[in-house]
Amino acid sequence: MRAVVLYQTGDPEVLQYREDIPEPQLQPDEVLVRVRATSLNRVDIVIRRGYPGLELRLPHILGGDIAGEIVECGSAVEHLRPGQRVLVYPIVWCGRCSLCRRGLENLCVNWQYFGMHRAGSYAEYVAVPACCCIELPENVDFAEAACLPIAGLTAFHALVSVAQLQPGETLLLWGASGGMGNFAIQLAKLQGAQVIATTRRYPQLEATLSEWGADFVLPHDPDVVSAKLRELLPDGVDVVLDYVGPSTFPSSFALLRKGGRVVLCGILTGRESMLSLHQTYLRHLTIYGIYLGTLAELKRLLELLATGQLRPAIAERLPLSEAVHAHRLMESSQHVGKLILLP
Numbered sequence: 001m002r003a004v005v006l007y008q009t010g011d012p013e014v015l016q017y018r019e020d021i022p023e024p025q026l027q028p029d030e031v032l033v034r035v036r037a038t039s040l041n042r043v044d045i046v047i048r049r050g051y052p053g054l055e056l057r058l059p060h061i062l063g064g065d066i067a068g069e070i071v072e073c074g075s076a077v078e079h080l081r082p083g084q085r086v087l088v089y090p091i092v093w094c095g096r097c098s099l100c101r102r103g104l105e106n107l108c109v110n111w112q113y114f115g116m117h118r119a120g121s122y123a124e125y126v127a128v129p130a131c132c133c134i135e136l137p138e139n140v141d142f143a144e145a146a147c148l149p150i151a152g153l154t155a156f157h158a159l160v161s162v163a164q165l166q167p168g169e170t171l172l173l174w175g176a177s178g179g180m181g182n183f184a185i186q187l188a189k190l191q192g193a194q195v196i197a198t199t200r201r202y203p204q205l206e207a208t209l210s211e212w213g214a215d216f217v218l219p220h221d222p223d224v225v226s227a228k229l230r231e232l233l234p235d236g237v238d239v240v241l242d243y244v245g246p247s248t249f250p251s252s253f254a255l256l257r258k259g260g261r262v263v264l265c266g267i268l269t270g271r272e273s274m275l276s277l278h279q280t281y282l283r284h285l286t287i288y289g290i291y292l293g294t295l296a297e298l299k300r301l302l303e304l305l306a307t308g309q310l311r312p313a314i315a316e317r318l319p320l321s322e323a324v325h326a327h328r329l330m331e332s333s334q335h336v337g338k339l340i341l342l343p
């Protein structure tokens with residue numbers, strides 16, 4: 001089959017497009033999915049460079065977002081059939097650990113993630129446990145669906161389920177021009193919140209972010225944002241979604257109102273940051289750390305997409321053979337929305 005394979009970690013050039021990769025072997029409870037679209041996520045870049053602490057089995061195929069068609073079912077699969085269009089939940093859970101038994105499959109201690117612990121979607125075919133498949137309605141485009149499992153699900157879990165953003169509350173989003181930002185803005189507006197979004201490409205992207213729903217668009221400079229927010233919201237913001245890390249966390253923390261909450265779901269600028277324990281309790285602050293979300297949340301997101309309440313912004317649709325170019329584009333952060341690969 002066709003696939004983009006990593007034989008070593010490093011720069012984008014280590015991504016090798018091949019046409020002679022063996023198709024995956026199916027386990028009895030798995031289906032073989034012909035991938036029709038996948039999308040890039042920051043984690044793909046981190047894994048390609050060599051994720052610290054992750055023992056990557058090489059050769060490896062990246063990619064966690066899978067939208068496609070079932071072409072073959074394992075012997076134990078009963079409720080699916082070849083020809084069905086599916087969207088794939090990106091976590092494979094064990095079903096046996098104490099967290100799985102409590103219905104928290106997203107927190108499974110034995111979790112496997114497509115493109116990290118298992119072969120991913122930068123390929124013509126991928127083997128997927130049947131329980132991860134969600135039927136994809138005919139009116140949903142494969143490329144739009146492929147934007148949901150990582151970026152959309154993380155934004156949904158963070159804002160709707162964990163922070164439980166309420167009508168009239170305020171949300172600050174750092175660096176909102178990518179896929180996560182696009183979903184976070186739209187989901188926050190669906191919750192009835194007011195959104196303040198930043199972008200490094202200010203003022204060029206001001207109109208785009210406003211069109212997605214942002215109420216205020218500011219340059220991505222913590223000092224400018226702090227000054228502007230003290231004027232706009234003297235008591236502070238209710239919720240901050242921070243996937244940037246140490247370069248923004250001190251400001252995220254300082255800008256929260258009393259009783260505010262910050263949701264951390266990424267570390268693009270480092271792994272550690274200082275935190276004032278004194279301020280945390282004195283101001284009744286809540287800090288959440290999350291990644292991805294639950295299968296039920298992904299189903300809910302797909303409903304929002306199928307009913308036209310969510311519109312993923314797609315930067316470019318590229319053939320799988322252009323994976324190196326797609327990674328360079330993502331690293332340069334010059335795209336707006338999601339980058340799609342079509343295997």
Ligand SMILES: [Zn+2]
Pocket residue numbers: 093094095096097098099100101107108109110111
């Ligand atoms: Zn488990």
